[in-house]
Amino acid sequence: MSLLQNKSVLIVGLGLIGGSVARGLRSGGLCRAIYACGRDERPLQQAQADGVIDEWSTDLKSIAVKADVILICVPTLTVRRVFEDLKGVVSDTTILTDAASVKGSVVEDFQAVFGNECGQFVPAHPIAGSEQTGYLASNTKLFMGRKVILTPLANTDRTALLVVTQLWQALGALVNEMHVDTHDAVLAATSHLPHLLAFSLVNTLAHEKQTEDIFRYAAGGFAGFTRIASSDPVMWRDIFLANGPATVAVLDAYVQELGSMRDAIVAGDGDLLRSRFQSAKDARDSFVRKHFSNGNGVETYGHSNQIVPAQKVVPVLTIDGPGGSGKGTISARIAQTLGWHYLDSGALYRLLGLAARRAGVSTGDEALLLPLIERMRIRFGPDQGAIWLDDEEVSSELRTETSGAAASEVAVHPAVRQALLELQHDFRQMPGLVADGRDMGTVVFPDAQLKIYLTASVEERANRRYKQLIAKGIDVNLSDLFVDITARDERDSSRAASPLRPADDALLIDTTEIGIEQVVALVLDLIRQRYLST
Ligand code: DC
Numbered sequence: 001m002s003l004l005q006n007k008s009v010l011i012v013g014l015g016l017i018g019g020s021v022a023r024g025l026r027s028g029g030l031c032r033a034i035y036a037c038g039r040d041e042r043p044l045q046q047a048q049a050d051g052v053i054d055e056w057s058t059d060l061k062s063i064a065v066k067a068d069v070i071l072i073c074v075p076t077l078t079v080r081r082v083f084e085d086l087k088g089v090v091s092d093t094t095i096l097t098d099a100a101s102v103k104g105s106v107v108e109d110f111q112a113v114f115g116n117e118c119g120q121f122v123p124a125h126p127i128a129g130s131e132q133t134g135y136l137a138s139n140t141k142l143f144m145g146r147k148v149i150l151t152p153l154a155n156t157d158r159t160a161l162l163v164v165t166q167l168w169q170a171l172g173a174l175v176n177e178m179h180v181d182t183h184d185a186v187l188a189a190t191s192h193l194p195h196l197l198a199f200s201l202v203n204t205l206a207h208e209k210q211t212e213d214i215f216r217y218a219a220g221g222f223a224g225f226t227r228i229a230s231s232d233p234v235m236w237r238d239i240f241l242a243n244g245p246a247t248v249a250v251l252d253a254y255v256q257e258l259g260s261m262r263d264a265i266v267a268g269d270g271d272l273l274r275s276r277f278q279s280a281k282d283a284r285d286s287f288v289r290k291h292f293s294n295g296n297g298v299e300t301y302g303h304s305n306q307i308v309p310a311q312k313v314v315p316v317l318t319i320d321g322p323g324g325s326g327k328g329t330i331s332a333r334i335a336q337t338l339g340w341h342y343l344d345s346g347a348l349y350r351l352l353g354l355a356a357r358r359a360g361v362s363t364g365d366e367a368l369l370l371p372l373i374e375r376m377r378i379r380f381g382p383d384q385g386a387i388w389l390d391d392e393e394v395s396s397e398l399r400t401e402t403s404g405a406a407a408s409e410v411a412v413h414p415a416v417r418q419a420l421l422e423l424q425h426d427f428r429q430m431p432g433l434v435a436d437g438r439d440m441g442t443v444v445f446p447d448a449q450l451k452i453y454l455t456a457s458v459e460e461r462a463n464r465r466y467k468q469l470i471a472k473g474i475d476v477n478l479s480d481l482f483v484d485i486t487a488r489d490e491r492d493s494s495r496a497a498s499p500l501r502p503a504d505d506a507l508l509i510d511t512t513e514i515g516i517e518q519v520v521a522l523v524l525d526l527i528r529q530r531y532l533s534t
Pocket residue numbers: 323345346347349350404407408411436437438439440488492
């Protein structure tokens with residue numbers, strides 16, 4: 001049994017990282033109680049309303065006494081103040097850990113407050129940040145397949161180290177240990193410098209006269225390269241102040257390299273430029289092959305492969321079919337019965353359709369849809385019903401026929417489908433996934449162990465949809481629905497990219513004549529035969 005199971009965990013700072021830890025702990029039932037503390041009451045109240053935390057307070061001292069493990073998720077330079085507040089309040093056995101991006105300064109702060117002898121602190125750095133911030137952006141899957149670096153000291157208590165290791169592993173992270181100084185030097189090069197470059201590139205371009213044109217015509221590569229310039233300014237100010245020397249060392253080397261590229265351009269030295277580019281390409285190709293390849297030469301940095309624990313394959317049940325075939329209801333019911341995760345992939349296309357409408361972007365404009373995907377902040381409620389877009393609950397709006405049609409229109413673009421692929425792979429987590437959509441069995445999870453393709457006559461599907469909408473008080477016309485459904489079927493099945501079709505190894509079920517309950521029972525039987533008997 002995990003050492004964490006009987007412990008209470010206090011999270012100080014309920015933002016993206018703290019909120020995601022709380023969600024992961026709660027959804028996995030990984031500890032006895034979850035408390036949170038912060039300055040702003042709103043995320044704390046929200047987290048309690050979401051059932052993510054048990055108790056909260058804005059007064060650290062009063063809530064800290066209840067905790068067995070305290071995880072500090074505040075900006076790097078605020079960690080010391082938290083240590084000062086905790087000093088004299090927590091017991092000798094309370095485990096302290098943090099999530100700051102710089103480790104040297106945090107270790108110094110800890111020792112300055114608690115002394116060099118205390119071994120209850122386990123410095124940790126989850127490499128899972130994002131340019132998104134705040135509790136509302138948090139999610140249970142943030143740490144799946146991500147690295148977490150622990151930098152224990154010579155006197156760090158072994159049990160404390162084990163508890164913190166287990167905490168991150170239980171959230172799906174890959175835990176490594178490293179010396180504090182190595183951590184700060186490596187991160188200066190791989191994370192801090194790139195952020196500095198992104199911030200300064202955007203600043204440089206933002207001051208150019210043709211700013212509007214530069215941003216308007218910026219291609220996807222530019223948006224990708226500068227994505228991290230949208231990161232939290234306070235967090236990054238702290239990181240550079242705390243990790244100054246290591247960052248300046250690598251920055252100087254970079255400036256020198258940049259200078260030599262500049263000279264080569266001025267001198268028209270094509271050979272030099274080519275040889276510098278070639279050596280960069282060789283180095284990158286080689287490290288991608290070594291560290292981020294699935295063996296077939298496909299780059300897998302991001303999540304796609306990493307979320308599957310090496311020794312166990314996460315089971316996936318795919319349920320594809322046209323709208324109104326019963327996919328959504330059946331998938332949600334099965335996921336709930338099995339306690340598996342649920343992916344409503346249609347909702348992702350619906351969200352993009354909605355985001356496009358709100359931004360005044362045409363559903364036919366692939367190039368303008370891509371940056372919208374990057375910007376969309378999506379959150380699914382715990383019970384699969386509620387969905388938020390950019391902090392606004394849009395569940396009802398998503399279910400309208402207009403949203404369905406917009407979804408089907410944005411879904412024809414190959415680049416859109418590709419951009420949403422990683423997000424869909426992220427849902428594949430233990431103990432299993434039920435994935436509902438059009439191309440779940442053919443493209444997104446071709447290795448799924450069980451694939452179902454549901455269908456039903458157009459008349460029956462139009463009838464079902466009609467009843468659903470009328471029951472919700474939405475006024476619709478049956479023959480309009482019939483026309484809409486036929487048009488959507490046609491668009492979804494005839495598009496070139498991942499068209500709606502059964503996978504070769506899918507089991508076809510026609511639900512025209514049979515009820516939801518029967519289908520659920522049949523699929524559950526199949527799953528039990530496949531997984532539970534082995
Ligand atoms: O399942 P749904 O009605 O919510 O899907 C809305 C549209 O999204 C559907 O008409 C086509 C598109 N879609 C898709 O192309 N691929 C998926 N896996 C899911 C939905």
